[in-house]
Amino acid sequence: MRFTALGGCSEVGANAYHLEIDGTGILLDAGIHPKKYGLESLPLIEVVRRKEIDAVLISHCHIDHLGALPVILKYFPTPRVFMTQPSLPIAMRMLHNTVTVMGRLREEKGIEEYPFYTHEDIDLVAPLFQPMDYDTPFLIPANYGSRTSHVEVEFLDAGHILGSSGIMIRSDEGKVFYTGDTCRHDQTVIKGAMYPEEQVETLILENTLCASVDAERKRRGSEILRLAAEIQKVAARGGSVLIPTFALGRTQEILAILDQLKTRNRIPDIPILVGGMGRVFSKIYDRFSLQTRRKDPELLFKEIATKKIGPKTQLTEKLVKDPSIVVATSGMLSEKTPANRLAQAMLEDPKHGIFFVGYLDEDTPGARLLNATPGEDVVLDSGEPPRIRNCDVQSFRFSAHSHRGEILQLIESLNPRKVILVHGDAGAIGWTAETIRQNYPGMEVIVPKAGVEVTL
Ligand SMILES: [Zn+2]
Numbered sequence: 001m002r003f004t005a006l007g008g009c010s011e012v013g014a015n016a017y018h019l020e021i022d023g024t025g026i027l028l029d030a031g032i033h034p035k036k037y038g039l040e041s042l043p044l045i046e047v048v049r050r051k052e053i054d055a056v057l058i059s060h061c062h063i064d065h066l067g068a069l070p071v072i073l074k075y076f077p078t079p080r081v082f083m084t085q086p087s088l089p090i091a092m093r094m095l096h097n098t099v100t101v102m103g104r105l106r107e108e109k110g111i112e113e114y115p116f117y118t119h120e121d122i123d124l125v126a127p128l129f130q131p132m133d134y135d136t137p138f139l140i141p142a143n144y145g146s147r148t149s150h151v152e153v154e155f156l157d158a159g160h161i162l163g164s165s166g167i168m169i170r171s172d173e174g175k176v177f178y179t180g181d182t183c184r185h186d187q188t189v190i191k192g193a194m195y196p197e198e199q200v201e202t203l204i205l206e207n208t209l210c211a212s213v214d215a216e217r218k219r220r221g222s223e224i225l226r227l228a229a230e231i232q233k234v235a236a237r238g239g240s241v242l243i244p245t246f247a248l249g250r251t252q253e254i255l256a257i258l259d260q261l262k263t264r265n266r267i268p269d270i271p272i273l274v275g276g277m278g279r280v281f282s283k284i285y286d287r288f289s290l291q292t293r294r295k296d297p298e299l300l301f302k303e304i305a306t307k308k309i310g311p312k313t314q315l316t317e318k319l320v321k322d323p324s325i326v327v328a329t330s331g332m333l334s335e336k337t338p339a340n341r342l343a344q345a346m347l348e349d350p351k352h353g354i355f356f357v358g359y360l361d362e363d364t365p366g367a368r369l370l371n372a373t374p375g376e377d378v379v380l381d382s383g384e385p386p387r388i389r390n391c392d393v394q395s396f397r398f399s400a401h402s403h404r405g406e407i408l409q410l411i412e413s414l415n416p417r418k419v420i421l422v423h424g425d426a427g428a429i430g431w432t433a434e435t436i437r438q439n440y441p442g443m444e445v446i447v448p449k450a451g452v453e454v455t456l
């Protein structure tokens with residue numbers, strides 16, 4: 001068995017991992033780096049071109065796991081691409097939206113290699129996508145030579161976003177479990193992850209929050225009450241609240257939380273505005289409400305009163321006049337996104353609030369804003385002048401990832417011989433590596449380097 005990471009090493013980057021198991025080539029995820037632009041954002045395509053790929057397995061449809069898929073498929077005409085049933089419509093919308101975003105970045109930032117693929121390219125590869133049920137093992141068809149594959153795959157609910165999966169791979173060479181992005185605890189909309197009950201030889205483990213003591217200590221319930229209190233303060237002084245989020249997953253969790261708070265009169269009944277892609281994904285959440293594991297299967301986003309985010313100029317005026325809550329992408333305030341533009345418009349007015357609800361990578365506009373003190377200049381877009389931070393800026397924890405205590409519980413229960421640490425910064429991976437070495441001396445810890453093959 002051989003493993004090669006093509007990205008996602010000591011960072012949350014272009015997650016893509018090649019696994020050669022029992023003569024079968026598998027690519028686990030095909031992401032693009034969420035913070036980089038242009039060719040730099042792709043996984044190591046040169047390395048993947050030298051490999052064989054019989055199947056691509058997509059754990060979930062966040063862009064750091066899916067965005068490079070059409071690029072990789074250009075080199076491999078025949079592999080099947082397996083994902084869960086709910087992931088299929090999400091993947092199509094996410095990839096088409098990525099074409100649009102790349103086209104805009106080409107114009108606004110002059111990145112000539114964009115778009116990596118077109119709407120037509122996506123339509124041409126879409127017939128390779130195969131939606132599969134959760135908890136239902138299937139064999140990977142071998143494409144190369146005449147051999148028959150004996151590699152069996154099963155998707156287990158990862159509790160991270162709609163359609164997310166942990167991927168169990170069974171073969172004569174042993175069992176491998178890839179966590180994808182995993183969340184052991186329940187969120188407001190979806191229930192926590194399901195894990196294999198059998199022992200695995202190799203665990204490929206995400207580490208997003210393993211450097212954070214805070215993530216382990218903060219309780220969801222008290223964070224929800226704190227959010228309500230802070231929204232009340234902003235609304236009482238006539239301001240608006242911006243909640244920057246990913247359109248997929250976090251937007252739906254926040255909408256469900258806001259709806260609960262409104263119903264219980266914990267926040268005032270002010271309008272909630274939601275961006276276009278957030279609305280698209282909410283519809284897909286509704287479509288699968290009875291087929292996926294939900295805290296409340298009767299919760300439907302179409303029944304939560306929201307408004308569309310309107311044109312930029314009107315919106316800025318509106319937010320100054322009428323208090324509202326705006327849920328807009330991107331979660332880290334990436335440049336040229338609706339949330340970034342709104343934050344620039346709201347930043348200098350002390351009555352407004354900008355509330356972060358997710359993981360902020362260092363060196364993103366979101367992290368710069370959160371770390372700025374009141375009255376300090378902040379640059380949210382490299383092409384725009386700095387602005388003074390006068391508004392209220394807060395950060396809340398509504399994580400869609402397991403905290404480090406939960407990651408350790410998983411290691412304990414699966415009891416693997418080898419653990420490959422991915423999808424986390426150097427601090428997070430370092431903490432997990434050290435903790436495993438101390439607590440499980442017989443377990444081999446592998447911290448992969450991009451492009452370097454490891455024999456398992
Ligand atoms: Zn994710």
Ligand SMILES: [Zn+2]
Binds near residue numbers: 015181423
């Ligand atoms: Zn991820």
